[in-house]
Amino acid sequence: LHIDFGMHVLSTVFDSCIKLWALYPPTPSNLDLLFEVSGREQKLEQLHGKLEGGVFAITTGGTTIHLPPGWLHATYNVEGGFLVGTAWENYQDLAVLLDLFLREADAHPEDAEYSMVIRICEKAIEHNVQPNGLLQTICPLWEAITKVDCTRKKQDRFPTSVWRKFEQQAG
Structure with missing residues (x-):
């Protein structure tokens, strides 16, 4: 049981x-449960x-399934074959x-990466997403986001410049 982090x-x-x-x-409850057993085997059974x-x-030959961001899922091969997939992120x-x-930064701070968060924020700015709606999403989380210490890569740290762009748009 896992999540394809933030991707369609x-x-x-x-x-x-x-x-x-x-x-x-x-759901908040499902995500809480998943992150409680993070790192363990056989999560779905638990x-x-x-x-x-x-x-x-069940998917069979020629069938396509769409998993929205955050959906918990597990797959089992009933019969082997070929699977082709694609994934993408969306600022919405x-x-x-x-x-x-x-949640990931809290459970596994060593694995937390800002790169996708930064890309999504920048796309939202580029597409002139309603600033107030975007700020309503970011503001309550800003303090928690800036406290995450991404020790693996300096370039993964959430840049203050992204936050300044939000502030300028909200102007």
Whole structure:
């Protein structure tokens, strides 16, 4: 059971491939439960009875499934074959991304990376996302975001320049 961090994912199976998918929405309760067992094996078996809103899906040859950002999921190969996938990020998912980032930084600070957060914030600025809506998302989280110590790479630290761009837009 895992999350494809802040990404939309499309997966298509081909030929005789059959996959069983366990899918759970990124509710606060589900995310809390997932991060409580972070780093452990067999997460789905431990959490199945506790997770809310779960559905199961089966994909067969030519079927595509879309996983929105933050969705918890596990896959099981019923029959092997080919799977082709693509993933992308979207500035409209900023609130979900920030929530996931803060949870990851709390659970595994050594793995927390700002690069996607920075890219999404910059895309939101470039696309002139309603500044007030964007600031309403960022402001309550700003203190927590700036406290995260990304020790792996200096360039991953959240730059003050991104925050200044938000302030200028809100003007």
